[in-house]
Amino acid sequence: MQASIKRRQTQSETTWKVRLQEWWFRNRALIGFVFIFPWFAGFIIFDAAPFVYNLYLSFTDYQIGTVGTPPWIGLDNYTKIFSEDKLFGKSMYNTVYYLGFSVPLRLIFAFLIALILNLRVRGMELYRTLFYVPSVVPLVAATVIFAGFLNTRYGFLNQFLVLIGATPVRWLSSPDAIKPSLILLSLWGFGGQMIIFLAGLQSIPEDLYEAAAIDGGTGWHRLIYITVPLMTPTIFFNLLLGLIGGFQIFEQVFILIGTNGGPLQAGLVYMLHVYNKAFRDFEFGYSAALSVILFLIIFVLTILLVYTSNRWVFYGDAQDDES
Amino acid sequence: MKVSRLFGLAIAVMMLLSLGLAPTLAADCEGEVIELEFMNWWGAAREALMDTLIGHFQEENPCIRIINQVQPWDNRAELLATAAASSNPPGIIMSTRPETYQFAINGLIIPIDSFVEAHGTDLSVFYDGEIGLQYWNGELYGLPMPTAGGLTSLYIYNKDMLRDAGYDPEAPPKTWQELEEMSAAITVADPMGVDVMGTQVIGGDAAFVSWLYTNNGRYSSDDGRTLLFNSPEGIETLEWMVNFTNNINGGVENVTDFFQDTAFAQGDHPWYEDQIAFLRINTSFYGHYNVNDPEGYADSSHWGTMLRPYNGDNPDATHAGTTGYNYSGAWAYTIPAVHPPEKQEAAFKFAEFIGVHPLGGCAFLFAQSRPSPVKECNENPAYYEVNPTWSVVLEGLATDVAVSITPVQGQLSELLANAVEEALFGVKSPADALNDAHAEMQALLDEFWAEFDAANM
The missing domain is CATH 3.40.190.10 (Periplasmic binding protein-like II)
Known part of the structure; x- marks a missing residue:
């Protein structure tokens, strides 16, 4: 009798579970939406809506305190940017210069460190942690530390240069040294990229290296013909994020050299110009137009990179599938 | 005693304490208390001095409660811009002359001439060069404190x-x-x-x-x-x-x-x-x-x-x-336009206290050994004791343009x-x-x- 009751209960539970699974399967799209809703709502409220509003503002003469609907001025802000604004070109040049050096240098540096940290050495966990720690330090604190580090008279870097008989550099006071200083500072936070590289390196199958070793491949051959090709998706990912983040560099420059961009505005990066137009000159419409242009530049560059990635990024699995 | 009773007692004690800690004005005020957020950049080092000034003001104006909002100097531009342009700005804002002008031209703050007239505020107590800086397009937008003078001379x-x-x-x-x-x-x-x-x-x-x-x-x-x-x-x-x-x-x-x-x-x-x-x-x-x-x-x-x-x-x-x-000079205390008249009235009273009252800016600046935009305040002989070069400071103020x-x-x-x-x-x-x-x-x-x-x- 008891066995019969138990069997019925089990059958009932099984039926309930099956029904739930069926319902779950039938409504999987809805359930998926429920799960992503918090992110989606956040995206709409905090990203999409401000973006659309910013786009709208860029066609208006919105100034601080404009009551009601800001006056629509069409493309005037954009015309002014390209025809009158000398600092547009200057700030864009400074930003591209910074990007041109900081992004590749940071990629190479993070990649090399990841290669070293991928070796099988005792205590490697400790080394990995030590190399990642700088990335945990808040940017403001890191920048303040760097300001002392780069101090012409008392900074560690110049003291070191003097010690080895080199000429000290006026890191923050010379127009020629401002951008290199910012590039140097950008290397500080390489830990994030390093971790991604490290994860990529650890996913490379060991048997490929073993096969290369059997064929007499040296360490250099293994790096060039196995590691680098298989790491291209990770390199591509880091490159993309580096470019997008690099175009938006702001905080460290703001803290290190102020809103004017340092001597001869050699460090006036694009976002600093956007900031000055909004919060110093209170020209929010114009500032919105500047930020729309930045968005378009990043967007086009991203499309170009994705488009050209077919030629140099090696997605091993995809090619296998195709074959 | 049960835990819930202990908890209830603790809550009651905290409420009583909070009543006791609340400014005495709440007890003395016979009407509605007006709260004024005072956005300023006097810095942490001078916060206690400013609190003393506020304390004196509240003794004379028990129905106005000043909330001293000392702001960090970093990010000052966006803090000020967003506060001034928001639908709920602070009750009174400390701004420099170029900022005051920008707010005035955009209608974010109100001219205070009508308050000056209604309160009979004597503007002649200020140096002409000080109060004169706070006019835009013929209208007065703030009372000065500290001096704009003595910044470069x-x-x-x-x-x-x-x-x-x-x-x-x-x-x-x-x-x-x-x-x-x-x-x-x-x-x-x-x-x-x-x-x-x-x-x-x-x-x-x-x-x-x-x-x-x-x-x-x-x-x-x-x-x-x-x-x-x-x-x-x-x-x-x-x-x-x-x-x-x-x-x-x-x-x-x-x-x-x-x-x-x-x-x-x-x-x-x-x-x-x-x-x-x-x-x-x-x-x-x-x-x-x-x-x-x-x-x-x-x-x-x-x-x-x-x-x-x-x-x-x-x-x-x-x-x-x-x-x-320059940007760091000619500070004034300005009143946002969006507030109701009674709050603007309260803000003016506080601005007036800061500007001309002996226990306002006068005492506040004396404690820092620095001059006041009010002529009479600087004639205090005690200044010569706290600053042995006081006569040169006054000479500097006199030569400012x-x-x-x-x-x-x-x-x-x-x-x-x-x-x-x-x-x-x-x-x-x-x-x-x-x-x-x-x-x-x-x-x-x-x-x-x-x-x-x-x-x-």
Whole structure:
């Protein structure tokens, strides 16, 4: 009798579970939406809506305190940017210069460190942690530390240069040294990229290296013909994020050299110009137009990179599938 | 006793305590309490002093509760802009003259002339040059505190360093030429830069404009419509600054490096290490000096105050300072337009207390050994005890000249600062730098006035 009751209960539970699974399967799209809703709502409220509003503002003469609907001025802000604004070109040049050096240098540096940290050495966990720690330090604190580090008279870097008989550099006071200083500072936070590289390196199958070793491949051959090709998706990912983040560099420059961009505005990066137009000159419409242009530049560059990635990024699995 | 009862008792005690800790005004006020958020930049070091001022105000005005919102200096621009433009701005805002003008022209703050009239506020207690800076387009937008004067006219100097260099410590330099001679004698440099500095004469556009007035030049016309800084006097001034910086300091980079990561509000400034002989100060310096080096401040044989030197080769030139030109000067307390009349009325009462009451700005500034924009406050003989160079401070205030500016001063200032830098770095000659900047700045100014005039036709 008891066995019969138990069997019925089990059958009932099984039926309930099956029904739930069926319902779950039938409504999987809805359930998926429920799960992503918090992110989606956040995206709409905090990203999409401000973006659309910013786009709208860029066609208006919105100034601080404009009551009601800001006056629509069409493309005037954009015309002014390209025809009158000398600092547009200057700030864009400074930003591209910074990007041109900081992004590749940071990629190479993070990649090399990841290669070293991928070796099988005792205590490697400790080394990995030590190399990642700088990335945990808040940017403001890191920048303040760097300001002392780069101090012409008392900074560690110049003291070191003097010690080895080199000429000290006026890191923050010379127009020629401002951008290199910012590039140097950008290397500080390489830990994030390093971790991604490290994860990529650890996913490379060991048997490929073993096969290369059997064929007499040296360490250099293994790096060039196995590691680098298989790491291209990770390199591509880091490159993309580096470019997008690099175009938006702001905080460290703001803290290190102020809103004017340092001597001869050699460090006036694009976002600093956007900031000055909004919060110093209170020209929010114009500032919105500047930020729309930045968005378009990043967007086009991203499309170009994705488009050209077919030629140099090696997605091993995809090619296998195709074959 | 059960836990819930204990919890209930604790809540009751906390409520009673909070009632007791609440400002006494709540008990004394017979009407509705008006709360005013007071957005200011007086800094943490002066927060207690400001709280004392607020306490005195609340004793006299029990139905107004001031919430002292001391703001960090970092991100000041966006804090101020977003607060002023929001639908719920602070009850009263501390703003500089260019900001006040920008808010006024955009209708974010209200003119206070009607309150002044209704309250019978006596504006003649202020120096004309101080209250005059707070008018835009004929309307008054705030009452001043601290002074706009004394920001550029005063130098503090190190008597010991003068003595060691063979000069009379009681005869500081009066002219550019004397300043050059003494600075050259005092300055010590090495390959890493300047070790000991006589003085330096740069500091963006504000420094240029300040030196310009000691060469009998002017920044702009009285109506603020015409820029005049590229006059022969202006070009001579910038040439002198460039030559001084190159010949005595060894270049602009040496000067920047010498002061890098230091501030006289903190104890790390070269002044406190006897590394600079003549230092341009504003009147807040005495308070900082007293806090950072009380022994040095107390020793009047060690330091003195002098006026900004003038061009001794120009017979028309004399000591002069400027007021209201740069961003850090000409502070006032302004009232946002969106608040209801009773809140604006309360804000004016507080602004008036800060401005003219003996226990307001007067006492607040005296505690910092710095002058007040109210003439009578500065006549307090006790000032001579807390600042042995008080007579020079008053002389500096008397020689200050108000500079006419407009709401686009921020943009003009940036252009002029760039021109000065171009001359200092040798990118352009001083004459070319000033003339080029003048053309660009005048065009911007003309555009502003054209729009302004069209809107006010």
